[in-house]
Amino acid sequence: MNGGALAGIRVVDLSRVLAGPYCAQLLGDHGAQVTKLEPVTGDLTRSWGPSRGDGVSAYYAGLNRNKEHLTADLASPEGRDLALRLLRDADVLVENFKPGTMERWGLGTEELLERFPRLVYCRISAFDGAGPMAGLPGYDAVIQAYTGIMDLNGEPDGPPLRVPMPVADLTTGLLAFAGVLLALHERARSGRGQCVDLSLEDGAMSLLHPAAANYFMTGEPPRRLGSAHPNIAPCDTFHSPAGELYVAAGSDRQFAVLVGFLGAPELARDPRFGTNADRLAHRHELNAALARLVAGLDPGVDLARALVTEGVPATLIRPLADVLDAPDAAERGMVTGLDGLRLLGVPIRLSRTPGSVRTPPRPLGADQAAVGAAST
Missing domain, CATH: 3.30.1540.10 (formyl-coa transferase, domain 3)
Known part of the structure; x- marks a missing residue:
């Protein structure tokens, strides 16, 4: 079997919860070697919702396949040293800590790009660094509310509603994936890495079509329309x-x-x-x-x-159950299974170097001995 389009690319995933892990998973789906370095207490999503009992919750499973699983306290010298050892041979770093945290640990963008000039440093925050909420934490639902997505969603005579999928996080993860690929492509010409900087706020705002376009043209604030479309009827x-x-x-x-x-x-x-x-x-x-x-x-x-x-x-x-249990979903590879888990498949299909689901999401620190020893 081919190694995937990103075979040979090494990724260090320091991110937690959703946008960052989703970006890193997409890179892993297409052949990158992804090492996830979690806090010693584990990614918060390990405790979200149903779990199979070994620390792999359904939520965690959907975002952390095709990765090696290590733990480290990055605030400690030992944890920082492990991260730096992994970064020696890495092409990509993905992190989504609160702004200033990586700098406090001596792992900030400027420090790492000076030390590893070919590194693509992908940084994801909740709010854009130039806005009034810069540096503050935020989850997908908060971002949906802050960026107007909730205000647009719901029935005309009803309250604003959250879109049930974490669209701000998932969109930002997809944009991060694209940004990393752009930076890797440019690095092939220049030999230099760079910072890929994203926020959930900007990712969510990129979804505001056609509401934003309509408002820019007419000056009229959009209204909630339920399932109807603002520009098309019926x-x-x-x-x-x-x-x-x-x-x-x-x-x-x-x-x-x-x-x-x-x-x-x-x-x-x-x-x-x-x-x-x-x-x-x-x-x-x-x-x-x-x-x-x-x-x-x-x-x-x-x-x-x-x-x-x-x-x-x-x-x-x-x-949804009909969609996921339909035979054609499995035939298309959009529902797959590994290690007793059912998972969503890889939606990007390449003819010569297709992506694949190769390794399951694993218990906390499951690869510590093997990967930790190899990085010394």
Whole structure:
């Protein structure tokens, strides 16, 4: 089996919880040798939610495969020495400590880049260093609230809601992964490493499309729309005899096909609904008409397949268990198993050097003896 696109790249993962470990896991999925150096008390996520009993919780398992697992107290001389020994041969460092912490330990960006000039130093913080919250800690839910994501999420007459997935952390982890690859690519030309600096705040703000674009153009603050779309109609959920149906007819042609399928082709000729702008202006009347038509559909019809076959983006809303247990999820490699754990797979598919899930998330310090001895 090939070693992956990043075979030969060595990563020291000092990060905890989510964005940093996710970035390091993505590097490991594609062949990098990742050594995770945890506090002696363990990554906080080892205690989050269901656990299999050896310190590997479900939350930890989803972010820490394809890594070697060591512990160190970086505030101690011994822990600092271990980190420096690992960094001697490392290409990438990932850390997400509170700003100033690494400097206090003598492991700050300037010190390490001077000592290891080829190192790509990936630094992730909660808030951007130039903002009023600079240097303060923050979790994903706090970032969602602070950056307006929660304000946009929810029903029009309901309160703001957190997006249930940690989108700020995951997005920042993906951006960190991309930033590390950019820095490694540039290093191949210059021979020099650099700092890759990210914050959850900026990562979350990068998700504010099209709300930000709409606000910049109109000056009108966005409103919560539930499952509807601010720029497209119809784009919403409708109750059908077979379940909740989500329809996103983004073009005039798709709308004409949709209402033809529903047995009401005259709606495409209705001046209230002739263009997307018309449909947005009369969104409530349109949704009421579509709701009546969808509610009367034959419950035996595979609505999602029938509509998509006709060119209308639509699907029944699937429960998560159905998504994860579907045979095609395993066939595509998006659900996989290792060491008795079910894990999500590798979404980036390379034809010659595909990523892979090779080693499971392990108990705290499981590789201490082997890796610690090798680094001396």
